[in-house]
Amino acid sequence: MNAFTYRCTDCGRRYSREEVRYLCPECGTSYRPGIPLVGVLEAVLDDGAIRSSFDRQNPDWQLFCAVEREFHPPLAVGNTPLARVDRLGSELGLDRLWVKNDGLNPSGSLKDRASFLVVAEARRLGEKRVVAASTGNAASALAAVAASAGVEALIFVPEKAPRAKLVQMVLAGATVVPVRGTYDDAFRLSLEYTAQRGGLNRNTAYHPLTIEGKKTAGLEIWAQLGYEVPDAIVVSVGDGVILGGVHKAFVDLRRAGLADRLPRLVGVQAEKSDAIHRYVQTGRYEDAAEPSTRADSISVVCPSNAHGARRAILESGGATLTVSDAEILEAQERLLGRTGIFAEPAAAAALAGLVKVQAGPGRFGAEEKVVILATGHGLKDVEAPLSRISIPPAIEPRLEAVRV
Numbered sequence: 001m002n003a004f005t006y007r008c009t010d011c012g013r014r015y016s017r018e019e020v021r022y023l024c025p026e027c028g029t030s031y032r033p034g035i036p037l038v039g040v041l042e043a044v045l046d047d048g049a050i051r052s053s054f055d056r057q058n059p060d061w062q063l064f065c066a067v068e069r070e071f072h073p074p075l076a077v078g079n080t081p082l083a084r085v086d087r088l089g090s091e092l093g094l095d096r097l098w099v100k101n102d103g104l105n106p107s108g109s110l111k112d113r114a115s116f117l118v119v120a121e122a123r124r125l126g127e128k129r130v131v132a133a134s135t136g137n138a139a140s141a142l143a144a145v146a147a148s149a150g151v152e153a154l155i156f157v158p159e160k161a162p163r164a165k166l167v168q169m170v171l172a173g174a175t176v177v178p179v180r181g182t183y184d185d186a187f188r189l190s191l192e193y194t195a196q197r198g199g200l201n202r203n204t205a206y207h208p209l210t211i212e213g214k215k216t217a218g219l220e221i222w223a224q225l226g227y228e229v230p231d232a233i234v235v236s237v238g239d240g241v242i243l244g245g246v247h248k249a250f251v252d253l254r255r256a257g258l259a260d261r262l263p264r265l266v267g268v269q270a271e272k273s274d275a276i277h278r279y280v281q282t283g284r285y286e287d288a289a290e291p292s293t294r295a296d297s298i299s300v301v302c303p304s305n306a307h308g309a310r311r312a313i314l315e316s317g318g319a320t321l322t323v324s325d326a327e328i329l330e331a332q333e334r335l336l337g338r339t340g341i342f343a344e345p346a347a348a349a350a351l352a353g354l355v356k357v358q359a360g361p362g363r364f365g366a367e368e369k370v371v372i373l374a375t376g377h378g379l380k381d382v383e384a385p386l387s388r389i390s391i392p393p394a395i396e397p398r399l400e401a402v403r404v
């Protein structure tokens with residue numbers, strides 16, 4: 001294990017891992033539900049240990065990991081493939097385009113990475129119950145990882161979450177509490193629950209190890225590119241924790257002297273769930289007015305990690321943009337039709353964003369190395385693409401009836 005301390009991303013105070021659980025004890029007191037989190041903590045690793053021990057021939061990822069291996073759940077999470085996608089790349093004027101297919105995690109989304117680490121932390125702390133609010137994927141991830149570890153999962157989820165995600169969490173044996181309201185309502189309720197009734201809260205960014213868990217996607221991209229930093233990574237953005245986590249991967253690598261630069265991060269939001277995009281544009285935070293999008297996993301009024309996401313975009317020299325639901329569903333079809341990778345709408349939003357970037361003045365050059373992070377599997381929500389396709393009617397089982 002790598003010895004680490006927590007640092008507050010707002011005031012910079014340092015804490016030992018035994019002193020704090022969630023937000024900075026100083027800044028976090030000014031947090032109230034309905035505003036982005038204040039006092040989010042980040043793990044500061046022991047760079048010297050990584051520098052002296054990390055071996056590319058035989059990489060020990062434990063050096064970057066904030067929870068000891070003995071507490072890790074038995075479910076195999078991460079190590080998803082990075083596919084070079086030349087057919088798609090040539091359409092977009094990119095000779096070096098990859099898709100990191102994180103829909104191939106056990107529960108079908110990148111959220112498994114965060115749930116894995118928080119459940120490991122629950123085991124370290126001797127907590128029997130992990131509590132989360134989720135648009136759906138964080139909950140189905142928590143349910144699966146908790147089941148593998150024999151830990152109880154308690155989940156607050158908007159009642160309108162896609163059915164496949166609800167089925168996943170119930171079938172895994174989680175206690176599921178559908179909430180009449182939005183994801184933001186579920187988020188607030190789960191914080192009240194753990195404050196008053198206990199359990200470890202896994203809410204995204206609220207528990208600092210969610211960022212550390214999501215970071216592993218960035219570390220893998222670096223390793224899979226032959227220990228090289230890509231020019232850009234395109235990420236869909238809801239609460240902004242995947243974005244912050246991927247950024248943290250390269251910050252950690254740079255601090256340890258293993259990488260000399262950061263990839264530019266392109267954060268893609270849905271048109272109606274655009275609070276982080278507008279925050280980056282104007283420097284002033286405001287909630288998304290009406291976060292209705294088919295891309296349910298990125299539908300959020302008040303992103304918990306808005307401050308961290310904005311810092312990541314600015315520090316990386318990247319940008320944000322928004323895409324419409326029609327562009328998202330078109331990108332979903334294009335991704336599957338050109339690469340064989342089936343991504344849920346929220347994940348396909350990243351490609352929709354890249355399509356838009358490549359059509360504009362700020363497009364990437366043909367030589368630049370670009371990675372699309374596909375965050376969730378298409379089978380999570382088969383209703384969304386049905387508006388664009390029709391399934392052919394059945395025929396009589398006679399050859400004359402076959403008109404193709």
Ligand SMILES: *Cc1c(COP(=O)(O)O)cnc(C)c1O
Nearest residue numbers: 137238239240241242297375376
């Ligand atoms: C959660 C999620 C996102 C967005 O991640 P944030 O950390 O909330 O920004 C994107 N795509 C999928 C499939 C997700 O489940």
Ligand SMILES: [Zn+2]
Nearest residue numbers: 008011024027
């Ligand atoms: Zn602080």
